[in-house]
Amino acid sequence: MPELPEVEVVRAGLAPALTGATITGVSVLDDRALTRHLGDAASFEAELRGATVLGAARRGKFLWFPLASGRAVVGHLGMSGQMLLREPDARQERHERVRLIVDHPQHGELAVVFADQRTFGSLAIDELVATADALPAGWGAHEPLIPTQVSHIARDPMDEAFALAAVRACLARTDSAIKRVLLDQGVVSGIGNIYADESLWAARIHPETPASALSTRAVNRLFAEVRAVLEKALAEGGTSFDAQYVNVNGQAGYFAHSLHAYGRDGKPCDRCGTSLVRVSFTNRSSHFCPRCQRKR
DNA sequence: GGAATAACCTGGATGC
DNA sequence: TGCATCCAGGTTATTC
Numbered sequence: 095m096p097e098l099p100e101v102e103v104v105r106a107g108l109a110p111a112l113t114g115a116t117i118t119g120v121s122v123l124d125d126r127a128l129t130r131h132l133g134d135a136a137s138f139e140a141e142l143r144g145a146t147v148l149g150a151a152r153r154g155k156f157l158w159f160p161l162a163s164g165r166a167v168v169g170h171l172g173m174s175g176q177m178l179l180r181e182p183d184a185r186q187e188r189h190e191r192v193r194l195i196v197d198h199p200q201h202g203e204l205a206v207v208f209a210d211q212r213t214f215g216s217l218a219i220d221e222l223v224a225t226a227d228a229l230p231a232g233w234g235a236h237e238p239l240i241p242t243q244v245s246h247i248a249r250d251p252m253d254e255a256f257a258l259a260a261v262r263a264c265l266a267r268t269d270s271a272i273k274r275v276l277l278d279q280g281v282v283s284g285i286g287n288i289y290a291d292e293s294l295w296a297a298r299i300h301p302e303t304p305a306s307a308l309s310t311r312a313v314n315r316l317f318a319e320v321r322a323v324l325e326k327a328l329a330e331g332g333t334s335f336d337a338q339y340v341n342v343n344g345q346a347g348y349f350a351h352s353l354h355a356y357g358r359d360g361k362p363c364d365r366c367g368t369s370l371v372r373v374s375f376t377n378r379s380s381h382f383c384p385r386c387q388r389k390r
Numbered sequence: 391g392g393a394a395t396a397a398c399c400t401g402g403a404t405g406c
Numbered sequence: 407t408g409c410a411t412c413c414a415g416g417t418t419a420t421t422c
């Protein structure tokens with residue numbers, strides 16, 4: 095499932111191919127890929143045709159591509175979205191929803207294919223607004239401008255402008271389970287079910303611990319582990335369980351081999367050997383070690 | 391206003 | 407073999 099490391103791998107792969115490129119062709123094969131777009135498919139295609147892309151930016155799990163027009167293409171991969179670089183005449187992908195043809199001054203003509211099996215992902219054209227802190231909006235962003243659809247998303251733990259003190263204060267104000275808060279993109283972005291479970295396991299914190307019950311020291315330790323997990327996953331190209339996540343060249347990541355908690359229910363904890371458990375948690379699953387991560 | 395829940399969606403896995 | 411059901415989960419609208 096695309097979380098911060100997977101989305102960053104995609105952004106980094108697209109940046110050199112898109113920065114400075116002109117969009118020469120747009121084909122919307124499935125309107126459901128434009129659920130966040132305010133207009134219809136025809137307006138999406140018309141506005142993008144001839145547009146120049148200035149770069150590729152990311153905050154949390156959201157991607158955007160600023161345009162010379164002052165607007166931006168916003169993308170979210172949802173649960174199964176892929177952005178693939180292909181030859182312009184490459185055959186249609188199985189779940190292809192949108193295809194852009196771009197012409198780059200150095201790389202020539204390429205196809206950017208947005209494919210999405212479960213159609214939770216989307217593309218949209220959006221306005222850019224000033225960031226609340228007047229700092230560059232995220233990774234790959236050079237201007238303090240962010241799409242309106244992303245403006246409510248908090249900075250992610252790998253962002254230079256990430257403010258741990260503000261997150262600590264937020265945690266202290268709520269009795270919600272720490273895992274629920276980690277998944278709240280308005281508090282801290284980029285973390286999904288996989289990396290929440292991995293970070294909590296690494297920090298030895300039970301996922302249902304009330305956020306306000308965590309000491310400053312525990313929160314600091316948790317976010318040190320969050321960063322470590324995300325950095326390691328990024329270095330290994332992200333987590334791929336099946337064909338749902340691949341980079342822009344269609345290659346899988348290797349972090350699934352480094353997981354300690356997620357998807358390992360019934361297997362021995364890598365620290366103490368106790369069988370890991372899986373419990374239902376807000377329409378999701380939580381995986382943890384009942385011995386290392388005791389509920390307090 | 392904050393928190394919890396349902397709905398959206400597809401395909402693989404499982405059970406009968 | 408074929409059909410029905412369950413499950414995975416990010417975001418958001420709705421409900422409490």
